[in-house]
Amino acid sequence: MRRLPWRVAELVEVRHETTTARTLVFEVPGWPGHLAGQHVDVRLTAPDGYSTQRSYSVAAPEQGERVELTVELVRDGEVSPYLTEILEIGDQVEIRGPVGGWFVWRPERVAPVLLVAGGSGMVPLMAMIRARREAGSSAPFRLIYSVREPDQRFYLDELASPDPGLDVAYIFTRKTPDGWARPPGRIMPPDLAGASTDIDSFVCGPTGFVEAAADQLIALGHAAERIRTERFGPTGG
Amino acid sequence: MSIDYLDGNALAGPLGELFAVDLTVAVGTCAGCGNSGPVAGLRVYGPAPGLVGRCAGCEEVMVRLVRTPDAVWLDLRGTLSLRIPMPDDQQGG
Numbered sequence: 001m002r003r004l005p006w007r008v009a010e011l012v013e014v015r016h017e018t019t020t021a022r023t024l025v026f027e028v029p030g031w032p033g034h035l036a037g038q039h040v041d042v043r044l045t046a047p048d049g050y051s052t053q054r055s056y057s058v059a060a061p062e063q064g065e066r067v068e069l070t071v072e073l074v075r076d077g078e079v080s081p082y083l084t085e086i087l088e089i090g091d092q093v094e095i096r097g098p099v100g101g102w103f104v105w106r107p108e109r110v111a112p113v114l115l116v117a118g119g120s121g122m123v124p125l126m127a128m129i130r131a132r133r134e135a136g137s138s139a140p141f142r143l144i145y146s147v148r149e150p151d152q153r154f155y156l157d158e159l160a161s162p163d164p165g166l167d168v169a170y171i172f173t174r175k176t177p178d179g180w181a182r183p184p185g186r187i188m189p190p191d192l193a194g195a196s197t198d199i200d201s202f203v204c205g206p207t208g209f210v211e212a213a214a215d216q217l218i219a220l221g222h223a224a225e226r227i228r229t230e231r232f233g234p235t236g237g
Numbered sequence: 238m239s240i241d242y243l244d245g246n247a248l249a250g251p252l253g254e255l256f257a258v259d260l261t262v263a264v265g266t267c268a269g270c271g272n273s274g275p276v277a278g279l280r281v282y283g284p285a286p287g288l289v290g291r292c293a294g295c296e297e298v299m300v301r302l303v304r305t306p307d308a309v310w311l312d313l314r315g316t317l318s319l320r321i322p323m324p325d326d327q328q329g330g
Contacts, residue, residue, distance in 0.1 A: 003253065003254060003255070003257065039249070039250075041250045055247065096250070097250070099253045100246050100249035100277070102245075102275055102277035207242060207243070207244075228277075231242070231244045231246075
């Protein structure tokens with residue numbers, strides 16, 4: 001028995017998030033469960049036997065044998081075009097996991113939380129927000145979500161009416177909605193400044209974004225050991 | 238500044254194939270500069286021909302992991318020690 005077996009996963013539900021991203025819900029018999037923030041490896045195998053795999057964060061807390069991923073299309077990618085444009089209900093891929101026990105939020109933790117998302121780095125943070133809701137946790141959550149343009153936001157409807165105790169703020173780096181006070185631009189220390197530095201922070205996004213945000217948090221007085229980061233880098237998609 | 242790297246979270250799957258515990262939460266000490274921090278915080282380059290995890294402090298190579306069709310090579314010469322969390326409820330079993 002392999003320690004981390006590949007399991008057959010059947011696509012059972014699809015939700016469109018943006019023009020280039022969709023949420024895929026898989027039914028995975030034998031799924032052992034997972035924590036908010038963990039990721040999985042997805043493997044595709046072609047008829048000729050060629051196979052390739054990528055890591056994706058899980059977008060929702062444990063729900064039986066259902067595993068929910070949100071995948072953003074990476075142009076010229078090898079896996080994401082298939083997952084975002086071709087895979088249909090009833091189709092199968094292979095999934096193994098969950099893996100990664102460091103970038104996780106546990107519902108029994110009561111400390112206030114700051115979530116900082118860059119682009120599709122929102123996915124594991126959404127799992128934390130949903131896990132908080134499911135657990136009825138009253139830990140204060142604050143989300144700062146940076147995207148290029150308004151129509152690139154994932155989970156827009158769900159975040160439009162946030163749970164009590166969840167504060168949501170957006171940063172637009174290229175184009176803002178009409179009448180938006182903050183001019184478009186990359187994340188800056190004032191975006192992250194808040195009343196207290198006595199909080200747990202989770203920062204997820206492309207490598208450059210994560211470096212910038214984590215450095216700014218440290219400069220604002222946050223303790224490095226309370227900042228957890230996950231970097232995407234230039235993924236091969 | 239080079240930003241073409243991932244972090245130690247990307248080692249979770251490959252290491253999970255090998256070990257019963259999640260080594261990304263272990264605290265590694267760099268043989269180069271003596272810094273310590275979670276394996277999840279390493280700078281990871283790859284995936285081809287293998288994954289290379291470097292100390293975020295001094296860029297010394299701490300972990301090399303190469304998957305071949307029938308084996309895994311794991312080179313830890315740049316890691317002085319690994320402190321692996323082992324909660325009470327996992328002891329003695």
